[in-house]
Amino acid sequence: MFRIGGAPIDPRELEAGLADPAYGGVVTFLGVVRDRADDGRRVDGLHYESYEPMALAEFAAIAAEAHERFGTVRLAIAHRVGDLQVGEIAVAVVAAARHRGTAFDACRYAIDELKRRAPIWKKERYADGEQAWKANAC
Amino acid sequence: MVRVRVLAFAAVRDLLGEHRLEIELEDGSRVGAAWDRLAAGHERLAALRPSVRVARNGRIVSFEERIADGDELALLPPVGGG
Numbered sequence: 001m002f003r004i005g006g007a008p009i010d011p012r013e014l015e016a017g018l019a020d021p022a023y024g025g026v027v028t029f030l031g032v033v034r035d036r037a038d039d040g041r042r043v044d045g046l047h048y049e050s051y052e053p054m055a056l057a058e059f060a061a062i063a064a065e066a067h068e069r070f071g072t073v074r075l076a077i078a079h080r081v082g083d084l085q086v087g088e089i090a091v092a093v094v095a096a097a098r099h100r101g102t103a104f105d106a107c108r109y110a111i112d113e114l115k116r117r118a119p120i121w122k123k124e125r126y127a128d129g130e131q132a133w134k135a136n137a138c
Numbered sequence: 139m140v141r142v143r144v145l146a147f148a149a150v151r152d153l154l155g156e157h158r159l160e161i162e163l164e165d166g167s168r169v170g171a172a173w174d175r176l177a178a179g180h181e182r183l184a185a186l187r188p189s190v191r192v193a194r195n196g197r198i199v200s201f202e203e204r205i206a207d208g209d210e211l212a213l214l215p216p217v218g219g220g
Contacts, residue, residue, distance in 0.1 A: 023164070026180070031220050048219070049147060049148065049212065051147055051193070051212050053152055053196060054196050054212065055219075057196065079219060079220075090220065091219065091220045111220060114218065114219055114220055115217075115219055115220035116217075117217065118217060118219045118220075119147070119193070119212070119214050119217055119219075120217055120218065120219030120220075121147055121148035121149075121217060121218045122218035122219065123218070127218065133148045133149045133152075133215070133218065134218050135215070135216035135217065135218050136216070136217060136218050136219070136220065
């Protein structure tokens with residue numbers, strides 16, 4: 001359920017992987033490449049790279065923490081690496097639980113923690129040809 | 139001597155010019171010595187030290203941690219996933 005790779009992310013596939021008749025609440029968060037940087041510069045696309053074994057271990061740790069904090073929940077987390085175009089899905093977090101409250105809480109926790117601590121890096125490629133590594137504000 | 143593999147990512151990799159390299163250090167060396175070796179004479183890289191974290195064999199450690207022969211040290215600038 002934890003994946004890092006260059007292939008496009010299919011949220012439906014992740015959701016299907018968590019399907020369980022006992023789970024009535026499924027929340028999916030998608031992070032999509034925007035056409036503007038936070039400072040307003042026009043963005044052509046992003047480049048992501050990861051320290052994959054550590055990032056996958058971090059995904060698993062985050063999922064275990066969510067389970068502990070919010071109750072029984074299953075998580076699927078997928079992150080793209082390589083070059084992405086505007087509009088493509090960079091990250092998907094799917095949380096499935098018996099009820100919506102746990103699913104929403106776990107999904108929010110997982111994406112926030114992923115952004116804060118998973119060893120993944122993003123380079124913005126601007127329309128004017130420049131590029132720059134961008135850290136998350138935490 | 140201890141021989142360690144160093145993995146550099148993102149801005150650190152760009153400044154270092156390499157993603158993966160091997161370095162040799164004195165027995166008993168700490169993580170900080172590995173960083174100092176790589177950043178020696180490299181002002182822009184050296185300036186990143188306050189923001190860089192180091193993972194030793196996949197676990198974040200302090201610059202005071204001792205390193206052992208065969209370790210993998212990953213140099214991790216501030217993350218930007220999601």
